[in-house]
Amino acid sequence: MGDVLRGNLVVAQSGGPTAVINNSVVGVVDEALRHSCIEGVYGSVAGIGGILDENLIDFREEDPRTIRGLRTTPGAGLGTIRLKVRDHHIPRIVEVFKAHDVRYFLYIGGNDSQVTSHDIETLASQEGWEMRVIGIPKTIDNDLPETDHCPGFGSAARYTAITCREIDRDNASLPYVQVVEIMGRDAGFITGAAQLARQDEGDGPHLVILPEAPLDPEAFLEKVKATYEAVGRCVIAASEGVRDQDGNLLAAADKVDAFGNRQLGGVGQMIAQNIEERLGYSARWNKAGNIQRCAAHVMSRTDAEEAYAVGMAGVRAAVEGEHGKMVTLVRESDDPYRCTTGLAPLEAVSGRTREVPREWIAADGLSVTQQFIDYVAPLAGEIPPASVLKRYYIDKKCAPYADPGKKR
Amino acid sequence: MGDVLRGNLVVAQSGGPTAVINNSVVGVVDEALRHSCIEGVYGSVAGIGGILDENLIDFREEDPRTIRGLRTTPGAGLGTIRLKVRDHHIPRIVEVFKAHDVRYFLYIGGNDSQVTSHDIETLASQEGWEMRVIGIPKTIDNDLPETDHCPGFGSAARYTAITCREIDRDNASLPYVQVVEIMGRDAGFITGAAQLARQDEGDGPHLVILPEAPLDPEAFLEKVKATYEAVGRCVIAASEGVRDQDGNLLAAADKVDAFGNRQLGGVGQMIAQNIEERLGYSARWNKAGNIQRCAAHVMSRTDAEEAYAVGMAGVRAAVEGEHGKMVTLVRESDDPYRCTTGLAPLEAVSGRTREVPREWIAADGLSVTQQFIDYVAPLAGEIPPASVLKRYYIDKKCAPYADPGKKR
Numbered sequence: 001m002g003d004v005l006r007g008n009l010v011v012a013q014s015g016g017p018t019a020v021i022n023n024s025v026v027g028v029v030d031e032a033l034r035h036s037c038i039e040g041v042y043g044s045v046a047g048i049g050g051i052l053d054e055n056l057i058d059f060r061e062e063d064p065r066t067i068r069g070l071r072t073t074p075g076a077g078l079g080t081i082r083l084k085v086r087d088h089h090i091p092r093i094v095e096v097f098k099a100h101d102v103r104y105f106l107y108i109g110g111n112d113s114q115v116t117s118h119d120i121e122t123l124a125s126q127e128g129w130e131m132r133v134i135g136i137p138k139t140i141d142n143d144l145p146e147t148d149h150c151p152g153f154g155s156a157a158r159y160t161a162i163t164c165r166e167i168d169r170d171n172a173s174l175p176y177v178q179v180v181e182i183m184g185r186d187a188g189f190i191t192g193a194a195q196l197a198r199q200d201e202g203d204g205p206h207l208v209i210l211p212e213a214p215l216d217p218e219a220f221l222e223k224v225k226a227t228y229e230a231v232g233r234c235v236i237a238a239s240e241g242v243r244d245q246d247g248n249l250l251a252a253a254d255k256v257d258a259f260g261n262r263q264l265g266g267v268g269q270m271i272a273q274n275i276e277e278r279l280g281y282s283a284r285w286n287k288a289g290n291i292q293r294c295a296a297h298v299m300s301r302t303d304a305e306e307a308y309a310v311g312m313a314g315v316r317a318a319v320e321g322e323h324g325k326m327v328t329l330v331r332e333s334d335d336p337y338r339c340t341t342g343l344a345p346l347e348a349v350s351g352r353t354r355e356v357p358r359e360w361i362a363a364d365g366l367s368v369t370q371q372f373i374d375y376v377a378p379l380a381g382e383i384p385p386a387s388v389l390k391r392y393y394i395d396k397k398c399a400p401y402a403d404p405g406k407k408r
Numbered sequence: 409m410g411d412v413l414r415g416n417l418v419v420a421q422s423g424g425p426t427a428v429i430n431n432s433v434v435g436v437v438d439e440a441l442r443h444s445c446i447e448g449v450y451g452s453v454a455g456i457g458g459i460l461d462e463n464l465i466d467f468r469e470e471d472p473r474t475i476r477g478l479r480t481t482p483g484a485g486l487g488t489i490r491l492k493v494r495d496h497h498i499p500r501i502v503e504v505f506k507a508h509d510v511r512y513f514l515y516i517g518g519n520d521s522q523v524t525s526h527d528i529e530t531l532a533s534q535e536g537w538e539m540r541v542i543g544i545p546k547t548i549d550n551d552l553p554e555t556d557h558c559p560g561f562g563s564a565a566r567y568t569a570i571t572c573r574e575i576d577r578d579n580a581s582l583p584y585v586q587v588v589e590i591m592g593r594d595a596g597f598i599t600g601a602a603q604l605a606r607q608d609e610g611d612g613p614h615l616v617i618l619p620e621a622p623l624d625p626e627a628f629l630e631k632v633k634a635t636y637e638a639v640g641r642c643v644i645a646a647s648e649g650v651r652d653q654d655g656n657l658l659a660a661a662d663k664v665d666a667f668g669n670r671q672l673g674g675v676g677q678m679i680a681q682n683i684e685e686r687l688g689y690s691a692r693w694n695k696a697g698n699i700q701r702c703a704a705h706v707m708s709r710t711d712a713e714e715a716y717a718v719g720m721a722g723v724r725a726a727v728e729g730e731h732g733k734m735v736t737l738v739r740e741s742d743d744p745y746r747c748t749t750g751l752a753p754l755e756a757v758s759g760r761t762r763e764v765p766r767e768w769i770a771a772d773g774l775s776v777t778q779q780f781i782d783y784v785a786p787l788a789g790e791i792p793p794a795s796v797l798k799r800y801y802i803d804k805k806c807a808p809y810a811d812p813g814k815k816r
Contacts, residue, residue, distance in 0.1 A: 061800035069795025075577030169483030170702040286697030294578040387477025392469035397507040
């Protein structure tokens with residue numbers, strides 16, 4: 001237990017919102033209100049921008065029901081910002097913290113935010129301003145190191161798995177090719193989670209394409225053809241960040257795609273179009289876009305609880321004297337799933353990213369392994385089962401039908 | 409009460425699947441099993457194709473739990489088909505029905521299916537084959553006449569409203585322009601339902617574009633600009649079937665769009681791109697595609713119940729001697745919402761479609777009226793509320809900040 005540090009607390013949200021990011025804010029606020037050493041419990045409006053411009057709000061003034069309601073509200077309740085924080089911003093941040101007697105700073109964000117947290121901590125310390133900075137992990141992409149997984153990812157994974165199971169039922173009833181374009185430009189964790197949708201033999205998604213496994217267009221088209229011939233249809237989950245064998249994005253703007261055609265509206269559209277042109281199958285594409293990161297109506301309960309827990313853990317750690325750390329999630333067991341929180345030094349986190357390990361991806365690069373599934377399943381939670389008729393056919397009694405019209 | 413007609417029953421699904429279409433199958437099966445005059449309870453696999461090819465399955469052989477499970481499973485459990493049924497198909501259908509002693513045919517579908525039902529009924533009667541054909545309405549587009557609304561629509565409306573409220577929270581936390589492209593090429597009912605997402609003043613979707621209200625590109629861009637200047641952001645719900653002032657689809661393939669640019673990936677992308685180019689705002693687009701018609705995880709309970717009820721009502725009517733009718737939904741009151749089933753002659757339904765009445769759309773064509781909202785609200789069910797902080801700002805203590813870096 002460190003010395004008691006009296007003063008105010010600021011919590012801020014950074015980068016892209018998630019379905020559960022507000023749970024971390026509520027976790028920070030709920031825990032902060034329990035400690036008498038923390039006086040003002042402030043929120044910064046629009047991320048680091050709210051500190052630079054002193055747009056700080058007082059959580060003690062908010063209706064507790066409003067705060068509780070944030071736990072089921074997606075997006076960043078405090079607002080966020082896409083600002084590349086630079087060295088010259090740091091002194092201003094420390095100036096504002098000093099002016100408002102801020103001794104605790106809880107910063108909810110991804111990689112860039114952890115770098116910022118580290119820089120603030122360092123400068124404040126050099127200037128002799130005692131404060132405790134704690135990073136709270138947040139990213140649907142799940143690309144932070146040192147933590148088993150990141151709050152926000154489980155809900156994105158759940159949305160993707162449920163949606164792909166539904167699309168698979170839709171596709172099974174009216175067979176053709178369906179491509180689902182999935183978020184995560186540099187890490188394929190969300191895309192891999194699509195495979196949770198498979199319930200039985202022959203279910204989709206039949207092919208899953210991650211940024212970590214460069215795509216061979218010809219081998220891929222062969223596989224689509226083989227799938228279509230085997231099951232009469234094909235569902236493909238493709239990361240928006242699929243790369244070609246040279247490591248270039250398949251669907252970068254203004255370029256001829258890996259299949260040799262001009263790229264139009266993203267990976268999903270590109271793949272669908274090439275399948276229509278090269279294989280002659282009818283193909284549709286779906287790009288849920290930002291819906292994937294804000295689908296709170298289908299949030300993973302585990303994810304929401306963990307997002308809340310890392311917020312609380314961050315405040316507890318700071319009150320106990322910790323600083324310069326990011327809260328981590330530490331998995332204790334897969335089945336039954338058990339997870340607790342830990343701490344990692346900010347310098348071990350900042351500037352590093354994580355990808356899906358190559359050994360969690362099948363050799364052909366078009367599905368994920370059981371190890372990946374075991375990793376992601378408890379984070380996404382149970383995917384509602386689909387009911388499929390066994391189809392007991394009755395005996396035929398008429399001559400076979402030859403449609404005199406055009407071929408069906 | 410008509411004469412007792414003994415024989416077998418066939419139920420078939422047609423056209424695009426919905427989140428709740430299987431509820432109608434289960435409604436038919438559950439009710440059919442209650443009537444001793446109905447012997448075989450058969451399902452046709454892949455719509456009318458299963459009748460032409462005699463691919464009929466026996467529901468009495470299926471595990472009742474599998475049948476019950478269909479009530480939460482999207483897509484067409486029996487399979488469906490996009491086959492334009494022509495005159496030459498009808499004699500074969502009647503031949504198969506005679507061979508299998510089919511006296512009851514329940515056909516779940518949209519406009520085209522009601523035409524087919526009518527044709528089958530007519531030919532069977534001419535050939536002296538007594539049978540009772542009943543149409544069961546189904547379409548997410550809600551474009552069937554004679555019924556207050558169509559099963560399938562409520563769930564698509566609910567998905568759209570919930571998604572737009574979530575996208576609005578995402579957009580409020582990281583402000584720019586968001587376009588959501590919504591299904592319904594000829595009828596704007598689903599797109600209009602997006603407006604249910606508005607909770608308070610300033611909430612999105614700020615603009616709603618229906619196929620029924622031709623778009624004036626310049627007036628539209630002006631409105632986007634005005635919205636952005638007023639609330640700092642803009643969420644737009646746009647039907648995939650938005651039309652220009654000449655009645656042409658805005659995003660038809662291979663054409664220069666109404667803004668003068670080459671059309672790329674659909675309405676959403678087109679609108680976002682023009683906003684970026686003409687107004688300089690950052691704009692993103694989302695096209696959930698078929699996800700919209702199969703999102704059973706968020707189905708409207710009212711819609712699911714009604715889809716089940718129309719299936720049951722169809723069988724009851726047939727057993728009581730009715731034929732040549734489509735089951736309708738008859739709204740008895742808005743608040744509290746009460747609805748019952750009725751019957752309309754197939755000839756009054758077949759070949760006719762319904763659009764959003766012009767008086768339910770605002771004069772500028774960019775929002776729907778309270779009358780529309782009152783119509784759709786009970787069908788979609790309650791949209792989970794979003795919690796929004798009141799933001800009680802604390803006093804500033806530092807000099808205003810002028811970022812020495814580039815303009816934020």
